[in-house]
Amino acid sequence: MRAFRIAYDGRPYHGFQRQPDVPTVESALFDALCELGIIDAPDEVPEGYAAAGRTDAGVSAVAQTVAFECPDWLTPRAFNGQLPAHVRAWASADVPDDFHATYDATSxxxxxxxxxxxxxxxxxxxxxxxxxxxxxxxxxxxxxxxxxxxxxxxxxxxxxxxxxxxxxxxxxxxxxxxxxxxxxxxxxxxxxxxxxxxxxxxxxxxxxxxxxxxxxxxxxxxxVDATYPRVVFERDARGVESVQDVFETKRADAATRARAAGCVETAVEKTENDG
CATH class of the missing domain: 3.30.70.660 (Pseudouridine synthase I, catalytic domain, C-terminal subdomain)
Structure with a gap:
């Protein structure tokens, strides 16, 4: 059994939990696991699967935690190879077979x-x-x-x-x-x-x-955190780098959008004052 720390931008998703006909973070995870051959179909649940929590639509995460049975080669880097850019695995830990990402989180x-x-x-x-x-x-x-x-x-x-x-x-x-x-x-x-x-x-x-x-x-x-006192997550250097690259781009885009919005607001206000 392996647990993964997952970071994501929640804005494109209708929450974490899988739902029919709308994109969710969990659906993105299952789609990736299907592409990687861990499960046979996107609607299949991986063996032993559980998640730390169910974030609402639009909510983002640094340390959402999911755990399931998987082969040794499934590292955060391998996982990211099939995940969309705004969902990134960045750390992992081998956990006992009875580990449950929901119930074992102490906070x-x-x-x-x-x-x-x-x-x-x-x-x-x-x-x-x-x-x-x-x-x-x-x-x-x-x-x-x-x-x-x-x-x-x-x-x-x-x-x-x-x-x-x-x-x-x-x-x-x-x-x-x-x-x-x-x-x-x-x-x-x-x-x-x-x-x-x-x-x-x-x-x-x-x-x-x-x-x-x-x-x-x-x-x-x-x-920002789900605490498991007896689990030590190992950061994946490529996964961490990927998170930094993706979210730095998103931060820059958001800053640019905010600046453009301010330009529109100021221009309209100036036009009203001039009138």
């Missing part, structure tokens, strides 16, 4: 980049301090599960120019929990909601619909 960590010009980092930190620890997060998830209690082992936030960057690590995450945490923290930090809103959200009494916390955009959310 997962996310980083969220929130566009929030004018936000107060101190208010953001005060909101995050209230959210840290063990709480019932029923008001911050779209799940219908009965057990909505989770423990945020770490919860920090800092300002970075026009962005708030917050990091959370937990024993498990509910559906849309991280994105709704981000939306709540941004609302408090920008003055759109009082700090006391956090206490109300953490109260087990359901919020009325008009007071609900919507999920933040998935575009700024990244799965």
């Amino acid at each position: 997962r960590a996310y980083e969220c980049h929130l566009y929030a010009p004018g936000a107060d980092p101190e208010l953001a930190s005060a909101a995050m301090a209230k959210l840290a620890g063990t709480h019932d997060f029923a008001n911050l998830t779209a799940t219908s599960k009965d057990d909505t209690v989770r423990t945020l082992e770490t919860a920090t936030v800092e300002g970075d120019g026009e962005f708030l960057v917050f990091s959370v690590r937990a024993d498990g995450f509910l559906w849309e929990l991280v994105r709704r945490l981000g939306s709540l923290v941004r609302a408090v930090a920008t003055g759109a909601a009082p700090l006391s809103k956090v206490d109300r959200v953490l109260d087990p009494e359901p919020l009325p619909g008009h007071e609900g916390i919507p999920p933040a955009s998935p575009v700024g959310l990244v799965l």
Whole structure:
């Protein structure tokens, strides 16, 4: 059994988990494994397969982790030979036959980049301090599960120019929990909601619909870690280099798009002023 660390740009995909008729990260992985002869068809599940988590549509990852039975020659470099450019394997580890990438993860960590010009980092930190620890997060998830209690082992936030960057690590995450945490923290930090809103959200009494916390955009959310205490991943030099090359190009493209968007915005504003 071998586990792989997978990095990906989530924007082209309808989430991680395989779905019919739409592109997903998992489908890209299975397509590659089929091309490599590990499985006989793209709709087949590799023996022993499991993944660390199911990221939402648009969410990216540094260390999504998948594990399955495969021959010794399947290295991250070989895997990347059949994967699309925005999905890259960059490390691997041999694991016991009973290893399960979902259930053996002791914690997962996310980083969220929130566009929030004018936000107060101190208010953001005060909101995050209230959210840290063990709480019932029923008001911050779209799940219908009965057990909505989770423990945020770490919860920090800092300002970075026009962005708030917050990091959370937990024993498990509910559906849309991280994105709704981000939306709540941004609302408090920008003055759109009082700090006391956090206490109300953490109260087990359901919020009325008009007071609900919507999920933040998935575009700024990244799965940065899944922790397996007894697993040592070996970085693949070519895989790491491939990640750096692909994502440096994507970063440059995004910066160029942002500059072009600013040009359009400024030009239209100037035209209105001239009129």
